[in-house]
Amino acid sequence: MKTPAIQIHDVHKQFGQLNALNGIDLTIEQGEFFALLGPNGAGKSTLINIMAGLLKPTVGHVRIMGHDVIESYQQARMSLGVVPQELVFDPFFNVREMLRFQAGYFGRGPENDAWVDEVIEGLGLTDKAHTNMRKLSGGMKRRALIAQALAHRPPVIVLDEPTAGVDVELRQMLWSFIKQLNREGHTIILTTHYLEEAEALCERVAMMKQGKIVALDTTANLLKSHAGKNLRLTLKGGQLPPALLPMLKHGELGVFTLALSDLKEIEFALAELRKANVDIEDMQLIEVDLEDVFMSLVGGL
Amino acid sequence: MKLIDANIPSNWRGPYTLFKKELLRFWRVAFQTVASPVLTALLYLLIFSHVLADHVQVYKGVPYTAFLVPGLIMMSLLQNSFANSSSSLIQSKVMGNVVFILLTPLTYLQFFSAFLAASVIRGLFVGLSIYFVSIWFVDIPLTHPLWIFTFALLGSALLGTFGIIAGIWADKFDQMAAFQNFVIMPLTFLSGVFYSIHSLPPFWQIVSKFNPFFYMIDGFRYGFFGQGDVSPWISLIVVMAFLIALAWVCLKMLKSGYKLRG
Numbered sequence: 001m002k003t004p005a006i007q008i009h010d011v012h013k014q015f016g017q018l019n020a021l022n023g024i025d026l027t028i029e030q031g032e033f034f035a036l037l038g039p040n041g042a043g044k045s046t047l048i049n050i051m052a053g054l055l056k057p058t059v060g061h062v063r064i065m066g067h068d069v070i071e072s073y074q075q076a077r078m079s080l081g082v083v084p085q086e087l088v089f090d091p092f093f094n095v096r097e098m099l100r101f102q103a104g105y106f107g108r109g110p111e112n113d114a115w116v117d118e119v120i121e122g123l124g125l126t127d128k129a130h131t132n133m134r135k136l137s138g139g140m141k142r143r144a145l146i147a148q149a150l151a152h153r154p155p156v157i158v159l160d161e162p163t164a165g166v167d168v169e170l171r172q173m174l175w176s177f178i179k180q181l182n183r184e185g186h187t188i189i190l191t192t193h194y195l196e197e198a199e200a201l202c203e204r205v206a207m208m209k210q211g212k213i214v215a216l217d218t219t220a221n222l223l224k225s226h227a228g229k230n231l232r233l234t235l236k237g238g239q240l241p242p243a244l245l246p247m248l249k250h251g252e253l254g255v256f257t258l259a260l261s262d263l264k265e266i267e268f269a270l271a272e273l274r275k276a277n278v279d280i281e282d283m284q285l286i287e288v289d290l291e292d293v294f295m296s297l298v299g300g301l
Numbered sequence: 302m303k304l305i306d307a308n309i310p311s312n313w314r315g316p317y318t319l320f321k322k323e324l325l326r327f328w329r330v331a332f333q334t335v336a337s338p339v340l341t342a343l344l345y346l347l348i349f350s351h352v353l354a355d356h357v358q359v360y361k362g363v364p365y366t367a368f369l370v371p372g373l374i375m376m377s378l379l380q381n382s383f384a385n386s387s388s389s390l391i392q393s394k395v396m397g398n399v400v401f402i403l404l405t406p407l408t409y410l411q412f413f414s415a416f417l418a419a420s421v422i423r424g425l426f427v428g429l430s431i432y433f434v435s436i437w438f439v440d441i442p443l444t445h446p447l448w449i450f451t452f453a454l455l456g457s458a459l460l461g462t463f464g465i466i467a468g469i470w471a472d473k474f475d476q477m478a479a480f481q482n483f484v485i486m487p488l489t490f491l492s493g494v495f496y497s498i499h500s501l502p503p504f505w506q507i508v509s510k511f512n513p514f515f516y517m518i519d520g521f522r523y524g525f526f527g528q529g530d531v532s533p534w535i536s537l538i539v540v541m542a543f544l545i546a547l548a549w550v551c552l553k554m555l556k557s558g559y560k561l562r563g
């Protein structure tokens with residue numbers, strides 16, 4: 001049996017009076033594409049920082065590819081590439097220099113240069129390889145950050161909201177590159193606020209709330225466990241009859257989403273609309289998505 | 302792509318890379334980090350020698366201008382060694398890019414060695430540059446070259462270590478500037494760069510002897526002229542003791558992750 005890529009056992013982290021993490025247990029197998037979701041302050045970044053050795057857990061253990069992040073920190077860090085959330089960079093150097101330095105810190109020398117060039121090309125940075133980091137646009141800096149995390153060829157890659165503030169084209173390009181890395185055997189752990197990304201890319205999802213994991217399952221199972229459909233109505237006049245308000249999930253600008261626990265409820269909704277003399281401009285039946293699951297599990301904070 | 306194993310391919314390449322990056326960092330802005338202190342030292346030399354050369358003779362047979370040069374070299378060497386490690390760390394912390402070093406398998410000892418070595422190189426390079434510019438204007442003997450090298454090396458190492466401590470401790474540029482202006486600068490200026498402590502009133506002579514910078518400058522100057530305010534062996538012991546104490550504090554801070562890892 002293969003060693004898990006990440007093993008997190010009973011991890012607590014306390015900052016003064018604040019319990020940022022309250023007993024996290026999580027195992028991520030090699031080759032998984034895993035999503036860590038949760039609202040701001042749920043403890044995702046704290047957990048990532050503990051994996052990366054930037055924070056020490058108050059209690060508990062974390063292993064990366066079987067190496068404890070405290071006791072065997074060198075091996076653990078060799079196995080991990082972290083893309084930080086903030087657009088940080090060193091203003092003294094160009095992209096290629098930064099990547100070679102980063103690989104060098106991990107003991108990798110000129111034999112690694114071909115890989116660095118491969119990463120530069122794969123992330124569309126070839127034209128910018130000799131450009132100083134501070135002269136790059138936000139999107140290019142984001143690519144360079146991902147490249148830096150990959151420079152030492154780690155088997156496990158953690159991406160902390162890598163597509164925050166990134167345009168659609170670049171987002172697509174980044175995901176296709178990361179999917180390719182996953183196909184080649186890398187374990188990918190990602191946090192994102194774009195839940196449709198997690199739904200499209202990740203096989204398994206952990207949802208965090210107030211320092212705890214409140215849901216941990218395959219994406220398919222999570223969607224199945226919250227089975228149900230939504231009815232999206234576009235109404236003329238923009239008013240929803242009061243009888244339908246208990247079913248209302250979301251509504252603005254005359255477009256209302258109603259949660260259906262049973263398809264028979266469609267008939268009820270239509271009858272109420274007829275009774276109230278409200279005309280329907282458009283009507284759609286929609287499957288539950290990860291956002292619905294997320295809102296039902298961690299919403300209402 | 303073939304996945305790698307977790308063994309570090311080379312133990313020395315990591316710290317060597319950090320050292321090289323730190324060297325390149327100051328070399329990229331050599332006008333600020335090398336040319337500027339050389340010019341400042343030269344201006345001090347021209348002004349002080351012009352004003353005081355005919356009025357002051359500190360050591361017998363040594364013109365004041367010649368007396369001044371080792372002090373100016375050591376002052377710049379110390380300040381630049383401190384500036385190298387401290388400015389690099391505070392910039393990396395404020396900009397957030399220190400994370401790129403903290404994510405690596407570098408040990409705290411390797412981290413310390415790389416920053417220290419780069420600081421020493423910058424200090425020695427600035428000191429040597431001032432020496433080579435000064436000898437165009439002033440005849441300076443090299444009576445005991447080994448003492449000169451020893452104190453230059455120990456002085457730059459001591460201030461490089463001090464710079465790492467300050468860089469880790471400070472959270473913003475303002476705190477670093479306070480450290481530089483309220484600690485380093487007074488200790489340097491009141492250490493005998495421009496005078497011999499024998500020219501001071503007895504009370505200030507005693508106070509000066511509590512200043513470690515005095516021993517670095519006096520020992521360094523002894524190497525040039527073969528005379529100093531105290532024996533070079535005493536200076537050596539004091540400087541070594543301070544270096545060991547500061548290195549111990551610095552390594553403790555790095556090992557515990559003070560202000561770097563939560």
